[in-house]
Amino acid sequence: MYQGKVLTNNNKEPSSLNMNIPDTFSDIDPISQSDGPEPACAITYTPEFVEAHDYLRAVLKADERSERAFDLTTICLKFNPANYTCWHFRRRCLVALCTPTDGDAQATIDVERIDNDLEFADKLGGSNPKNYQLWYHRRALLELRFKGDEKIQVAQKELSYVDKILDDDNKNYHAWSHRQWIIRTINQPQLWSAEIEYSHSKILLDPRNNSAWNQRWFATHEGEIATNSGMKLGKLAFQKAEEEANYAVCGAQVDPFNESPWRYLIGVLMEQYRWAQREGGVDDKDRTNGLLREYVAKIKEMNKAWDSPADDLPAGPCVSLMSALVDLLETIGDKTSLEEAKNMMGELVVEDPVRRKYWNKRKSTVLVLLGEVSD
Amino acid sequence: MSSTHSYPSNRTKHVVESKSTEAQQDTEYECAPFFVDLKSLSESQLDHLRSVGLLGAVCVEIDESTAPQGVSAKAAKLLGVNETEKQIDDEPRVELLEEIRPSTSINKVVGVQDPYAIRLVRSAHINYLSNALSEPLSRGFISLDASHPWMIYWCLHSLDLLQYFDPHSDTSLDSGGLHDLETLQKSQLLKRIVSTMKHCWTDVSLQFDEDEVKKNGKLTELHKIQQKEGISSTNLQGKIELIGGGFGGGPQQMPHCAPTYAAVLTLCIIAGIGCGQEAAVNRSQNPYHEAGRLAIALLNEKRLPMYAFFLTLREHEDGERIAFRMHHDGEIDVRATYCILTPCHLLGLLDKDEEKNHLLSPPIAHYIASCQTYEGGFGAEPFNEAHGGYTFCALAALRILDFVSIINVETLRSWLARRQLEFEGGFCGRTNKLVDGCYSFWQGGAIAVLDCWYNENNATGEKIGSADEEGLSFDEVMLQRYILLCAQDVNGGLRDKPSKPKDFYHSCYNLSGLSVAQHALSSSWPSTSCEAGDDDTNLNSLFGDASVNILGKTDPVLNIRLERVMYATEQFRSANERNDQEIRGNET
Numbered sequence: 036m037y038q039g040k041v042l043t044n045n046n047k048e049p050s051s052l053n054m055n056i057p058d059t060f061s062d063i064d065p066i067s068q069s070d071g072p073e074p075a076c077a078i079t080y081t082p083e084f085v086e087a088h089d090y091l092r093a094v095l096k097a098d099e100r101s102e103r104a105f106d107l108t109t110i111c112l113k114f115n116p117a118n119y120t121c122w123h124f125r126r127r128c129l130v131a132l133c134t135p136t137d138g139d140a141q142a143t144i145d146v147e148r149i150d151n152d153l154e155f156a157d158k159l160g161g162s163n164p165k166n167y168q169l170w171y172h173r174r175a176l177l178e179l180r181f182k183g184d185e186k187i188q189v190a191q192k193e194l195s196y197v198d199k200i201l202d203d204d205n206k207n208y209h210a211w212s213h214r215q216w217i218i219r220t221i222n223q224p225q226l227w228s229a230e231i232e233y234s235h236s237k238i239l240l241d242p243r244n245n246s247a248w249n250q251r252w253f254a255t256h257e258g259e260i261a262t263n264s265g266m267k268l269g270k271l272a273f274q275k276a277e278e279e280a281n282y283a284v285c286g287a288q289v290d291p292f293n294e295s296p297w298r299y300l301i302g303v304l305m306e307q308y309r310w311a312q313r314e315g316g317v318d319d320k321d322r323t324n325g326l327l328r329e330y331v332a333k334i335k336e337m338n339k340a341w342d343s344p345a346d347d348l349p350a351g352p353c354v355s356l357m358s359a360l361v362d363l364l365e366t367i368g369d370k371t372s373l374e375e376a377k378n379m380m381g382e383l384v385v386e387d388p389v390r391r392k393y394w395n396k397r398k399s400t401v402l403v404l405l406g407e408v409s410d
Numbered sequence: 411m412s413s414t415h416s417y418p419s420n421r422t423k424h425v426v427e428s429k430s431t432e433a434q435q436d437t438e439y440e441c442a443p444f445f446v447d448l449k450s451l452s453e454s455q456l457d458h459l460r461s462v463g464l465l466g467a468v469c470v471e472i473d474e475s476t477a478p479q480g481v482s483a484k485a486a487k488l489l490g491v492n493e494t495e496k497q498i499d500d501e502p503r504v505e506l507l508e509e510i511r512p513s514t515s516i517n518k519v520v521g522v523q524d525p526y527a528i529r530l531v532r533s534a535h536i537n538y539l540s541n542a543l544s545e546p547l548s549r550g551f552i553s554l555d556a557s558h559p560w561m562i563y564w565c566l567h568s569l570d571l572l573q574y575f576d577p578h579s580d581t582s583l584d585s586g587g588l589h590d591l592e593t594l595q596k597s598q599l600l601k602r603i604v605s606t607m608k609h610c611w612t613d614v615s616l617q618f619d620e621d622e623v624k625k626n627g628k629l630t631e632l633h634k635i636q637q638k639e640g641i642s643s644t645n646l647q648g649k650i651e652l653i654g655g656g657f658g659g660g661p662q663q664m665p666h667c668a669p670t671y672a673a674v675l676t677l678c679i680i681a682g683i684g685c686g687q688e689a690a691v692n693r694s695q696n697p698y699h700e701a702g703r704l705a706i707a708l709l710n711e712k713r714l715p716m717y718a719f720f721l722t723l724r725e726h727e728d729g730e731r732i733a734f735r736m737h738h739d740g741e742i743d744v745r746a747t748y749c750i751l752t753p754c755h756l757l758g759l760l761d762k763d764e765e766k767n768h769l770l771s772p773p774i775a776h777y778i779a780s781c782q783t784y785e786g787g788f789g790a791e792p793f794n795e796a797h798g799g800y801t802f803c804a805l806a807a808l809r810i811l812d813f814v815s816i817i818n819v820e821t822l823r824s825w826l827a828r829r830q831l832e833f834e835g836g837f838c839g840r841t842n843k844l845v846d847g848c849y850s851f852w853q854g855g856a857i858a859v860l861d862c863w864y865n866e867n868n869a870t871g872e873k874i875g876s877a878d879e880e881g882l883s884f885d886e887v888m889l890q891r892y893i894l895l896c897a898q899d900v901n902g903g904l905r906d907k908p909s910k911p912k913d914f915y916h917s918c919y920n921l922s923g924l925s926v927a928q929h930a931l932s933s934s935w936p937s938t939s940c941e942a943g944d945d946d947t948n949l950n951s952l953f954g955d956a957s958v959n960i961l962g963k964t965d966p967v968l969n970i971r972l973e974r975v976m977y978a979t980e981q982f983r984s985a986n987e988r989n990d991q992e993i994r995g996n997e998t
Contacts, residue, residue, distance in 0.1 A: 069661045071609040073602045075543045076561040078551045092662050117556045120663040123739060171741045205429065206843065212794050219793075243430035245841040249795040252784055260780050260792050290425040294828065294841050302784030305821075349423035362824075389835070389885045393827040396883060 054110065056090050059103050065089035066096060087111050095124055100131035109155065116159045122168045126175055133179075146183075149176050157196070170209040174216060181220060190221045198233075205237065211246045219258040230254035242286060248295045252302065255279060270306050273322065279303045280326070284333055287356070291337060292349065297359040304330060308366060327363050331372075334360045354387045365401055370408050377401045417445070417891070420832045430842050437844045440908050441834050444895040448526040456525075462900040463531040466955055527955035528894045530924075531902070535917065536572055538902030539565045542914055544599050556659030559610055562603055563672035564918035566679055570971055571921045571961040575600075575683045575698060593697045600680050600701035607673045608708055612665050613655040613715070614738070616722050623650050628759065629721075632714040654718035656737075665719055666737040667749035674716075674753035675970050678978040680705040682970075686977030706981060713757040713982070720750045731777035743790040744781045747774060748803035751810040752968055756975065758982030760810070775813035778804045785841065786821030787829075796825055798839035798852040805856050806967045809935060814863050823860060827883060829853045834896065835888030836907075837923075846906045847897035847916050850889055850923020851969070857884050858926050858966040862935050881950055886927040890953035893924045925964040928952060936979065937965065937972050 057065075067089055070077070080088075087110050094104040108125035111118060129152060133145040153176055160169045173193070180189045194217060200210045214233075218226045231254040237247035259269045271279060280303045286296030304327055311323040334356060341351035357379055364376035380398040384391045421438050424431045448456070448465075459465040542565045554561055569575070575596060623629040632652055636642030643651050656665025657673035684702015696702070723735045725742055734746035754760050781788045781804055787796025788804035805822070808814045829837045829849065837849035861883050897904045897920045903912030904920035930948040932938075952959065962971045 066662075069609055071605045071661075074558075074606040074609065075599065075603045076547060076551075076558055076565070076606070078547045078555055079549050080552065080555075081549055084549075084552060095662070115552050115555050117553060118659075118663075119556055119666060119737065119740065120658065123664060123737075126739070167741065174741075175739075206840075208790075208795065208797060212790060215791070215793055241428040241430055242426060243424075243428055243842040245843070246795050249783065249785070249789075249793075253793040256793070258793055292423045292425060298785050298841065306784065347425075349425065353423075358824075358828075387832070389830050389832045389888055390827050392881075392885065393823070393883050 054103075054106055056086055056107070056110070060090050060093070060107075063090070063093045063097065063099075066092035068092070084114050087114065091121065091124075095120070098127075100128045102128075102132065104128050105132060112159060116166050117168055119168050122172055126172070129176075130179075146180070149180055152176055153193075153196075160200075165207065165209060167209070170213055173213065177217070178220075186221060187223055187226070190217050190223075190226060193217055194226075201237070205241060205244055206246045208246070211250060214250070215253055215258070218254070222258075227254055227257050238286065242290060243293050243295060245295045248286075248299050251279075251282075252299065270310050271303065273307065273319075276303050276307050277326065280330065284330065287359075288337060291340075291353045291356050294355050297355045300330070301359055301362050304363065305366065324367065327367055331360065331363050331367065334363070352382070352386055354383065357383055357386070361397070365397075365404070368404065368408065370405070373401055373405050373408060377405065417835075417888070422831075422833065433844060434842075437907060438833050441845070441892075441896050444908060445891075463534060464529055464898075464900060465525065466527065466529055466958065524955070528891075528953070529955045530894060530959045530961075531898060531900055532572055532958065534900060534902035535898075535904070535921075536569065536574055536902075538899075538912070539569050539572075539914070539917060540574070540599070543569075543603065544595075556663060557669065558660045559607060559657055559669040559672035559676065560659075561914055562606065563676045564914040566603065566676055567964075567970060568914075568918050568921050570679050570683070570974070571925055571964060573962055576962075577688060577696070597697050597701055600683065600698055601704060603676060604680060604701060604704045604708060607657065607677060609661045610657045610659070610663070610669065610673060611655060611712060612658050612663065613653050614665055614719060616652050616654040616718055617645070617649045618652060618718075618721075620644070620648060620650055623652075628714055628717050632718055635714070652718050653715060654722065655712065655715045656719045664737055666740070667720075667723070667734070667746045668736060670716065671749035671752055674709070674756060675968070677705040677709050678756050679970050679974050681709065681981065682974030682977040686973060709757060709978075709982075713753075713759060716753065716757075717759045720754070723750070726773075727777055730773055731780060732771065732773040733777045734774075744778055744788060744800050744807070745790070745803045747778055748807040748810075751807050755810050756968065756978045756982065758979070772813070775808060775811050775816055778808055778813075779817050782817050782822070784821075786818065786823070786825030787840075788822075795840060798829065798837065798849045798856070801826070802852040802856045802859075805859050809859055809863060809967050814860075815867070819860070819864075823864075823883070826853060826857050826860065830884050830888070834892055835885065836892035836896070837889070844907070845892070847893060847904060847923070848906065848919035850893055850897075851919040851926065854882075854884060854886075854889055854923045854926045855964075855966040855969070858882060858931060859935070862931050862933075862966070865931065866934055881931060882927070886950045887953045889927045890924060890959075893920050893927075894954050894959070921961060922964050922969055924959075925961040926966055928960055929963040932966075932972075935965075935967055937975070 065086070067085075087107065091107055091111050094101075094107060105125060105128040108121050108128065111121045112125070115121075129148060133148055153173060156169050156172050156176075160166060177189065177193060180186070183189070194214060197210050197214050197217075200207055204210070214230070218230055231251060234247045234251035234254055237244050238251070241247070255271060255275065256269065270276075280300055283296045283300035283303060287293065287300060289296075304323075307323045308327060311319040315323070338351075338353070338356055338360070340348060341353070344351065361376045361379050361383070364372040364379070377398055380394050380401065383394040384398070387394065422431075422434050448459075451459075456465065460467060543562065547561075551561075618629060623633055629652070633642055633650060636652060641653050645651055654665075656667070656670040658664050658666055659669045663669075680698075681702050684696060684698040684700065685706065686702070687696065720734075722738070723746065725733045725735055727733050733742045733744075734750055735742050736746045736749070751760070778788070780792045781790070781794070781800065783789055783793070783796045785796040787798070787801040789795050789797055790800050794800070801822070804817075805814070808817065828841070829839070830853070831838060831845050834845040836845040836847060837853035838845050839849050839852070861881075893904070896908050897906075897916070899905055899912040903914075904917040905912040906916055910916075928949055930950055949956075949960065962973075964970065965972050965975045968975055
């Protein structure tokens, strides 16, 4: 069995491509794929594919974490970047190769190897930035890199990498998720505030980029999850909430037919309201109720635009606006507001017909509330 | 086609143009031609639609004494009428003559049909899917080499929804010989699938504290079995070694939640087909019985090792939440929880007593709940954008855990309702994104799960509001319309949207969504056995040709047919009781 002789080879890419696999692995027997007879959905592999994977199976079985095994994973991953078993084994090889052979428990990280692998993952991802394994590999590599002193610089470098991906596909789910992971893992104030700015720049670029709105929520909340024990509040401070509500309503004013700012607005307001109802004192309840009413007034004002619409304003009514309004009215919950909500939901049944069953159910709920509320 | 249903023609509006508005306009533009009023078409255009099977021939009457108009495409192939390609590379063109309606007898006289009723092109889809399973796939499929169980599940479940394996009375169509040959081939295919899954299983060595094994009836039983086989041991640190495992994306690949989910569903489908349904009228036994038996045997053999493997994927996020990884040293996200809970539910690995069962603990539900965003849907991880796929997984997992009430049900309902597109009628995955046929199931199915839960939990004996409140909260006719008009590829298979090519995944989830849209909500979950037999009755408003389009009824939480769920859960219920006895034995 090949025994841990680490070859130094800083220029991985071309050499491993040119590997003569049977020669390199002449000391071990390849293992063919055990499909059984007549497998269903049988793929017609190329001979090169078969050869590479026959030897991969052999090194997997032997758990040989060596340079040549690592190079073999490069070849196999080029065939199929979704091979999670191969990625997993590649990481094992990397860790083994990064660890000095003198058995020192403190592994000094071979930064260059890791950066090379990030480069490799990027090249492999080129045509398919939606591959789970690639993004997870980056996380695993970065976890090693984040252990060092320059973790903030590393994080920022990675964030620019992700920005590059987002340039191409500005709603790429993995990319946005990756940004969140980086920022919450490093957890430094400058990264949180920078991300608010970043989200804003993406919203300016495309106000309907809902991922950017969602990112703003993440960044302003600093990734704090409300827990049942109440130790983490997970909500914005009231003043911050006022700012964010204002930001959202401005976004809605720019284009009332854009759902994203409306849902952000409702999210901000309802977060305050629910917290106040559950845990707040009288003052908290008063000011959150005041906030809701303030926005009801603002939205009603916006709705007047269709009374005498400008030429370039698309014909109303604006369903997104009405949806937001009914949510607030129902929450405020006094008789007048509920009546208004009920009537508006009746309009929505007609104006938003694909959702008429939903609006009918909402209306039924309001009717019940009306039955319960005192004059 | 419901004549009382009006189809909105509202294109989305905007004040400001952006990349998103352009993309949305392009999509509406691409779908619009498919919504053309059929009555405005010329006779030759209508003839073309009939020739590809989208419309039926007018006034079809089938006399039982004469030979029928056509043969199934598969039979045609066997007869050498059409040479179809051996490999699936480009999609083979299949010439359709007349379609066979699987679950209605061809001896019935069919009256005047609505000549404009759009049809599911069953034969084309069946060919596409059955060939995918039985014939070699081209080298382009290497990108799915780590997803064999998925490919198989997508195709098999689709075929099952199309009633491909349903017993039907022998018809005058065949003189027994041809029909038997076809059945034999189907039976062979099912056996091949079981064998393929068997080869996707990988064992993995696991370590447990002695304490944990003692407290867990299933681990205790596994330990006993493996001790007898001489494969389990206790190591020097006092830890018990068990051989667990799971299904991987292919032979000799690491066990992984997702292929495990797909494999278990596939095997449950086969078990149900083979052992859970009656034979056809003139048959003495179910021709798929052997395949069913093999599937059950494999599930029996692997259920406890699988359970042990699942336990080792737990990750404690903080004192209050537990998440699961997709595989050892793999990513954590909300899908894993669903991929684990589904096989556990089907194989009787969940019991209601929280203390004894580590998979029903509240922290798992709390992790899922922490993935709900301000919009109401769920993301992959906390704070990730609300997304249809993850929302479905989160909700379905909570349903299995019986913990739906801990989330914000109202915002979820609101987010889900908004995902149906006004013009296209299909669903999108996220706010301000485009329609995609696969969300027919992820979103439509999620709504069905939530509606069913809602009905169960708000039932006060009084019905509040209008009768319209029963049934699904989305426009099921509009969804069916999108699937049948925009998502079907007339050469077989279904797709994201007209500009995209068909594939197995989209075929599966479009058909699953169509099934959800067609069938009335179950009154409860898990469903009762009487509902499982309800294929042709108790339907929602239908779009298109009702004599052709109705699929099998899928369980919106687990996404295999109800009958298959019933059979599997019955099979493994007694196994679970045995485990409980183990634990009681340990305690005395």
